[in-house]
Structures are given as C-alpha cells and as structure tokens.
Amino acid sequence: MSKRIAVMDLGTNTFHLLIAEGNASDYKALVHEHDSVKLGEGGINKGIIQQASYERGIASMQKFGEDIRNYDVKNVRAIATSALRNASNGGQFINEVADKTGINIELINGEQEAEYIYKGVKLAGGITHQTTLIMDIGGGSVEFILGNENSILWKQSFEIGAARLMDKFHCTDPIPQDSICALNLYLEENLTSLISIASKYPVNVLIGSSGAFETFAELIERSKNNQFELNIKNYDFELDDLLSLTEKLIASSHEERRNTEGIIPIRVDMIVVASLVTRFIIERLKIPQVCMSTYSLKEGVLAEMMDTHQA
Template sequence: MITKKAAIIDMGTNTFHLVLVELFEDHFHTIYKEKIPVKIGQGGISRNTIHPDARKRALHTLQHFKNLIDGESITEVFAFATSGVRNADNGAEFVTEIKDRFGIDVQVIDGIQEAQMIYEGIRLSGSLNGQIALMMDIGGGSVEFIIGNSNEALWKQSFEIGGQRMLDLFHYHDPILGEEVENLTTYLEEKLVPLVEAIHYYGPTGLVGASGTFDTLTDIYYASLQQSKSRDQQTFQLPREEFERIAQQLLTLNKEERLNIPGMIPMRVDMIVVASCLIEYILKFVPVDTLICSSFALKEGAISRLMGKHSLAPVTTR
C-alpha cells in the first residue's frame, strides 16, 4: 500500500504543535509529535501585536520544526495560525517572513474555521456519540465552543477570551484573589451571552473539552490515582467532583506550588487557573457528572481531512 507522509503545524497563541504522520485511507500513524510553549501572545496580545521576543521564539521553533520535517523528507506541510496571529497588526508581515525563511505557507484561519476543525478533531477521537454535547477548546487567544454530535456541528462560535487574554486582564496576584475571580466571572457573563443562548436552545447534555487545559487536568487526575494515561487512548473521563477538587486547589496555590502538583506541566501552570475558572462557569449551564476530555483537537481535524484525500480540503465555514 502506498502511503503519504504529511506534516501539520498548529501555531496556537500559547503552544506550537508539530505532528508528522503517515496517512492511510481510514487511519493515520503518528511518526513524531512535539509541542513547544512559544507563547506568541505574551507581551503583545492585549495590544494586538506580536512582541519581538515572541516572534524570535516562534521563528526559532519553526526552524526546529523545519529540520524535523526535512529529516523525514516530508514535502506536504500544512500550517495553521489562529487568534494570536490573526488579530495581530503585524500578523501578515510575520506570515510573509515564515514563507520567505522556511518556504512554509501559513493559513491564518478565522474563529469559525478554527471551531470547525476542532470539531472534526474531536469527532475523530471518538469522544462523541448520538447525544448533543457542548465542546470547548481553551486556547491562549480564543476559546472555541461547538454544540453538536457525532453527525454534525449544529452551532459553533469563537470568542476572543483565551487564556493569555484572561491572564493579562484578571490574574494579577498569585494565588489569584477572590475579587479577580469575581471580575473574571462578570467578564464571562458579558462575553458569553450568545453561547448561553445557544445552550438553552440546543440543550446539550454532555461536555467535551479538547486537548490543552483538559489534557493537563486529566494528567493531574490520573496522577492522583497513581495511574498513567494510555498513549493509545484519545478520550478520557474526568469526574466532575474531581475537577472541582483540582480547580479549588489551583485557586489557593501560587505558581511554585502549582508546579509541584503531580501531573502539572510547566507550559500550563500560568493559564490553568483562569482556564479552570472558565470551565467552572460553563458547568453552571451544562451540569454534567463527568467531563469528557479529547486529546484530539485542531491538528487532528486537519489530519481527518487529509486521510484518504492526500490533499487538504478547503476549510468550510458552514
């Protein structure tokens, strides 16, 4: 059987991901994957710019990714940039520099396109069934919400309220102050009105979180059980009462103490506090007993499109 290799680069606001895969008609094999906390939004996201230091980190990481891609002799490279680049005044200039330096064409996708690809990644993970679920992906710049099931996405929207933005706006003290949590909650009440309306209309009965924060929350949960997560598994369950326990713990600890929590990784230690506050807020409207956590998200959505096609289909917005 003739296989095709491809590289997918997900240039998130907090983390850059690289996945090298072999593609088959109905499945894929991961050759290599890596994630690096580039934090392209750090120092500039609140001013709609990519800070020079963040740009340097990004270019350094992309050079590293390019070396790995060339090492596997992969020529099919699909790169996506999200909130941190699409909202930056110097984002287009940055994309041009990447093309000039590395020969990589970066597709800057809008929030609806991003939400659709996240949905396709979650669907590929097997996290969905016939019931209607609310899906969420907490990025550094934006948060995507999708309501749907394994057949279709019924509603989707992207909100520019990602972890780095919430961090910049509300998390000034460490541990976070009760007043800061209250201010963050008021902010979410204002920003997420369309989401709450959609939840009331569609009535989702499940909650699925995609990668990032949800990966780390399940890592912490499994570590508390003295278990490790299977690498072959894409879907994990986090009991709500365990999430509540972890979230309350995160509110009371400073950064150094959070780093000492078994299962915590340094790249998540800053944003996980405000991200957990966001999840707490969402649970008011989708009161589930168990959170479903999908390790697949946007990059696997891209892989889903590539499988059996061997060329990336246009990103649909419907």
C-alpha cells in the same frame, strides 16, 4: 501508497507539529512535537507579537522546517489562529517564515478553527448521539462547538483565551476573590450567544479538547496513584473529581503549581483561568458529564488532508 503529511497548529502559547502517515482513522505519528513559543507573551491584549516571542516563533518554524525536510514530506499545512490573526505584525511573521523556511502559513478564522476542532474530536470517537458541547481553551481564543456525531448545530470562537484572561484578571497570585467575580461576570457578558443556544439545546456532555483538560486528567490520575498515558484518545472525568481539582488549582499559589508534578511549565499559571472557565461552563450550563479528547485542531486538519470520508 500511504500518505505522509505534516500539520502545524501555530497557537498563541504552543506551536505543534505532527508528521504522520497512513489514513486518518489509523495513522502512525512519525513526529509529534510541541514547542512552547508563548507568542502572546506580553502583547496578547495589545495586538502585537513582542520581539522575544517573535524570535522564538521564527526559531520554532525553522526547526519544524528541518523536520519536514528530514522526513521528506511534500504535503504540508501550517494553520495559524488567534495570536497571528490579531497581531499587527502577524503578516510580517508569516512572510518571514515563508522566506526562511518555505512554509506558507494559512490564517484561519474562528469559525474554521471550530470546524477543524470538531473534526478532530470526532475522529477520536468521543462524540455520540447526545447533545455535546466541545470546548477548546487556547491562549488567544476559546472555541465552542455544539452538536453530535452527525452534525454541528452551532459553533463560535470567542477571543477569551487563557493568555488574554490571565493578562486581564490574574495579576495577583493566588488569584483574589474579586478577580474571580470579575472574570465570571466577564464570561457571563461575553458568552451570551453560547448561554442562549444551550438553553435551547441542553448540553448532555462537555468534551474538553486537549490542552488544560489533559493536565486535569493527569492530575486526577496521579492523585489516585495511577499512571496517566497521553496516548489515549478519550478520557471520562468523575464530575466531583474535576470540580474539586479546579477548586484546588484556583486557590493555589504559583509556587505550589510549579512544584506539582503533572503541570507542564506553560500551564503553571494559565491553568488557573482555564479552571475558572471550565467551572463556569459546567455550572452555568448545568452539564452532568465531562470528558476529554486528546485530539483537536491538528487532527481535524489531518483528517481532511488524508481524505477520509469520516470527517
């Protein structure tokens, strides 16, 4: 009997719903929705979900609840991360969702989040025997997982997500040089444990998990007049292509980004700080090879729910 499950990844910027059946290594997606709720908008560094964001989040969960009922899914998990974890009214949001939809949201910590991201990226088949650093740039937090196909060597979640960094450093557009310097210094100070572990285990490959990395891949392929399909699981970057693209994005104006095909609205501004974080990691850790995985947290949860022995 094929198993039908629903996984929700309730992030700071986007709520995701995946309804799938089959087994983890070969599942069929019946519904794959992304809802740009911007839960962190206006309040991410104040530790509160603002009213408009709160209402968008509730409406999104009601819509997901309908999809789950329509597909008659009994096996359901909703995973919440940084924004709900740190918001003073996060508990209230969770209770209201349970009342209105019957969906029970699980709050997970950064360590669990990193674990699921590793499982998701591993499911996509992108991790090899080489020492690999997985990076998942969310709106509220960034997860780093160092390991290989056999195991995780080290993992940590940092509250330095794109929405937080944008709020702190990207107040003028294009982002000025002094803000770039301040952001780089902030990363240097906040990522000491990552820098230290990477000096012990030099990183051969960086895998960017979905999000901004999908945009990077799409923009590079479009610049070569290639059709980019997001139904792939993994993508290999040419390092020079990626670095010159991030340089261009960092120097661009809001208007230029908004008019660039391939940048979805939610990423028009966040792509700047995501580019700066990506550059910082590649250059600071001297990483020679960069890839992208379209699988992330929700696929890691899916792998666990479908009871595969691969995860």
